[in-house]
Amino acid sequence: MPLFLDDGVVPDPAPTWSATGPRDPVVTPAVGGQRSFDELGEPLREVTFVVVDLETTGGSPATEAITEIGAVKVRGGQVLGEFATLVDPGRTIPPQITMLTGITNAMVYDAPRISSVLPAFLEFARGSVLVAHNARFDVGFLRAACARQQVPWPGPAVVDTVRLARKVLPRAEAPSVRLSALAALLGARTRPDHRALTDARATVDVLHALFERLGSLGVHSLAELQDASRDVAPQRRRKRWLADRLPAAPGVYLFRGPREEVLYVGTSRNLAQRVRSYFTAAENRPRINQMVALAERVDHVECAHALEAHIREQRLIAVHQPPYNRRSRRPGGVCWVTLTDEAFPRLSIVRQPPRGSPACLGPFPNRVAAQVAVEALQDVVPIRQCTTRIRRHSPDGTPCVLAELGRCGSPCDGRQDELSYAREVARIVELVDGRSDQLLQLLRTRLLGLSADGRFDQAAVARDRLSALAAALDRRQRLGALAAIRELVVARPDERGGWELTVVRHGRFAAAAHARRGVDPMPVVEAMVASAETVHPGPGPLPAASAEETSTLLRWIERPGSRLVRASAPWSSPAAGAGRWRPFMKVADIARSTRIAPQHPDPPARRLSLTVG
The missing domain is CATH 3.30.420.10 (Ribonuclease H-like superfamily/Ribonuclease H)
Structure with missing residues (x-):
């Protein structure tokens, strides 16, 4: 060169x-x-x-x-x-x-x-x-x-x-x-x-x-350097004093307006640096510039490390609903797929899972994603799709087209009794709980059959449904396993030779601490656990926190380098759970993004293996 x-x-x-x-x-x-x-x-x-x-x-x-x-x-x-x-x-x-x-x-x-x-x-x-x-x-x-x-x-x-x-x-x-x-x-x-x-x-x-x-002019950062070389509105520059008393530590900051209302909530590893950047040329988003023009005060919550700041940011946004934030404003705005509470249950998409539901799949970001999982289950389980109320004894309904096609046992007219129908429901419950992945195997067999018959468009739809269902099951089982543990203490190394410590109780953030380099972390752990929030779990698959919070904790814990300091119960995944389908999901994602048909016979370069790890 x-x-x-x-x-x-x-x-x-x-x-x-x-x-x-x-x-x-x-x-x-x-x-x-x-x-x-x-x-x-x-x-x-x-x-x-x-x-x-x-x-x-x-x-x-x-x-x-x-x-x-x-x-x-x-x-x-x-x-x-x-x-x-x-x-x-x-x-x-x-x-x-x-x-x-x-x-x-x-x-x-x-x-x-x-x-x-x-x-x-x-x-x-x-x-x-x-x-x-x-x-x-x-x-x-x-x-x-x-x-x-x-x-x-x-x-x-x-x-x-x-x-x-x-x-x-x-x-x-x-x-x-x-x-x-x-x-x-x-x-x-x-x-x-x-x-x-x-x-x-x-x-x-x-x-x-x-x-x-x-x-000598107080320019010490890249943002300040850009600010010094570009024009900034004098009104915005004059508000720089709002960041004067903020610490150079991780935490959450809240911009407040003239009526003390919360305009915006954010998080940073360095509060002083981040908030100061809002008054420089480094910040050029029109929406945020409008917010800064209204702001009259900046409050802050100092945190032990970035994870605590992230969780507290999510909670504050959910409580205050600041108008200039776009994410985390609807932590409960997810969907679940459950079985209805009746003699012949059907799959239903709900916002809040009911108490005592035998199977609860999710969370899904929206109804469209949840519907894909429902359709995948309905492809292999002859569970009814109608909303008709069926009498437990002597049902006198009229069979629908699905019953004629063999995709429903027709309990509405008495052709399928309650015990037989319950066995089909149990297959769904076993799938969600991770006791069996037989339904996923059936979906895969159906997918390969469509591909072998040359029906590639239908095979692609079946592949996407199977991948979406497996991903939902994997997410539900991983979150459920974390939420089932009464107390979990996790440590992650920081960038300076110390440890970031966190207490998680039933999938909810309960406490955080930081043991600096050279400090014995165990006394810090004991003090953190003693002062941690008491968590009383409620009903449902995620009994103590929003799906967003538990997901954030799970991602942090699963990152390489995390250490489990102690756990009140073993943390495990079901042997027949959807985790073993992750290789398939990865291949399916690649195929979907590149529009490769499953097991396409010609040309050879487009062949796709649909194996399960």
């Missing part, structure tokens, strides 16, 4: 390109693992910047091409790596550009094309904040190159040192913000010369000099 870079990986030992032509690869020492873009945060010294400069054949990204790319990767004032390459623009370089940059047609004659350079540069800059002097020019050319090569633009955060200099330096001190003028004014160690790598190095020096000026 024609470049020299130094993030520790050289993809190809081919000669590199410098400003003067081919040379041996230049590799500087590798550095530690780079943080992802989602983790770019406080303070600025921990943010990775890639300072880039381009040389081109002209000024328009739509019609001109790149002739050279130079970039420097820095973090905490230290250079982590450099990237430099000439680029064959595929056209003649104008004489005036050669006079300005010194790049000639001969220099780029055997240089790589942008199609091979661009992926390497994007990998070099991945997860970093992009910095450029007059960023509109450089980023505009990079975006245009991505569009021509049909490469997705990663959309990194961008800092423009021209705009930053105009915000920081008075015009009397810096009448010009050209790179050469700023480099001389701020004492840059590198003198720019219209070559990409040299100018990128000079921009690094200018950036660090501007950082020193920004520090």
